[in-house]
Amino acid sequence: MDDLANVIASMRMVSIPYNFNISNRGNVDFGGGRHLKRMYFFLSSVLGTVLSLSGLFAAAHPSTAQAQTVQKDYENHPNRAAIEYVVKNKLMWLYPDGNFRPEQPVTQADLVAGLVNAKALTIGTEVTGLPANHWAKVYYERAKKDGILDGVTLNPSKVLNREEAALLMNNAWKNIFKAYQNKRQVYSDIAVTSGWLPKKSGKFVTGVSTTAYDGLGNVSRGEEAVALYLLHNDAIGTKAAENIALQFHNSLKVSGGNLKGKVPTVKGKDIRLLIQFQNGKIVSYFSGDFMVNASQVKFMEFTVKNSGESKSLARYTYDSGTNLIRKNTR
Known part of the structure; x- marks a missing residue:
């Protein structure tokens, strides 16, 4: 100057x-x-x-002007990784101001839309009882086709409690894992033990007190993000595992009294074939070609898991080594 x-x-x-x-x-x-x-x-x-x-x-000049950055409202949120994942994969959305509003309670329409997105559902069936031209109509149609709305009273704008959210989540998972197909008296406990919702003290919807499985509190958008992250990964993981299981099944051949096949090798996956023989001996095969006496095979089980995890993403059983009919037991 x-x-x-x-x-x-x-x-x-x-x-x-x-x-x-x-x-x-x-x-x-x-x-x-x-x-x-x-x-x-x-x-x-x-x-x-x-x-x-x-x-x-x-x-x-840097001394008189500084670059202005807007800090997102989930920067320091404990579920930040899940929030970033669901936004990146278009399972949930940011508001026009760039914020996620992680503590905002979710409505039924919010969760139904998220579950449909996480499972990448594209086929629906007619749904009655929704307000005319409701934004979530297509999501409800796809959710109904998949069974997500089983036992659910439609009320798109209703703010969900944890029990109501847990039922929808359980319905979304029941077509992936058979363990969730059984009807239950309450669902908030299975949502917590499965990792879909965090532990919270309170009461079951039956009125019984609990130190971990509260069913009456609300579910936040930040908590929904965690559930959708898990569902999306299970949906993707099981689809990939099914392809591996089909590859194995198609490799099986009975020739000259021998059962031959190949256990695939895939990075990041724990893939194994367990064979129980007529004499009670059990042998596991982890990769590569194998050949056994077909008539000596009593039982076979083929599983695909993520490395280091106990949950099977694909599991098939065979009751003999000669009749190669498989049964999905996942």
Whole structure:
């Protein structure tokens, strides 16, 4: 700014009149004539340009301007990883202001839409009882087709309690794992033990007190994100595991009294074939080709798991080594 002050001061000096004696013209006053006016306007224009440029450079200087960033409302949330996952995979959404609102309670329509997205459902069936032109209509149709709405009273705008949310979640998982197909008196406990909802003290919907399986409190969007993250991974994982199981099944051949096949090897997966023989001996095969006496096979079980996990993403049993009919027991 000192340099700018010097420029301005030097410009002001131009307004002092100067007299020059020019041969044959006498004394000419440049200080009060039209030439000075032209110079004045010229220098005024230059001064305006300098001031504009100085303002531009000053605004760009790090000492006077800082890049502004908006901190998302889930930056420090304990479920941040799950929230980022569901947003990235378009299972849930951010609001127009860029926030997720992780503590906002979820409605029935919110959760139904999320569960449908997590399972990537595309086929629906007609649903009656929804308000006309409701935004979640297509999600309810797909949820009904999949069985997610079994035993559920439709009320899209209702803020769900944990028991109501747990029933919807259980319905979403029951077509993936048979363990969730049995009807229960309450569902908040299975939601907690399965990791879909966090532990919370309170009461079951039956009125019985509990230190972990509360069914009456609300479910937040941050908690929903965790459930959808798990459901999406199970849906993707079981689909991949089914392809591996089919690959194994198609490799099985009985020839010359021998059962032959190949156990696939896939990175990140624990894949094994367990064979129980007629003499009671049990042998596990983890990868590669195998050949056994078909008539000596009493039972076979083929499983696919994620490495380091106990849950089977695919599990098939065979009751003999000659009749290669498999049964899905997942």
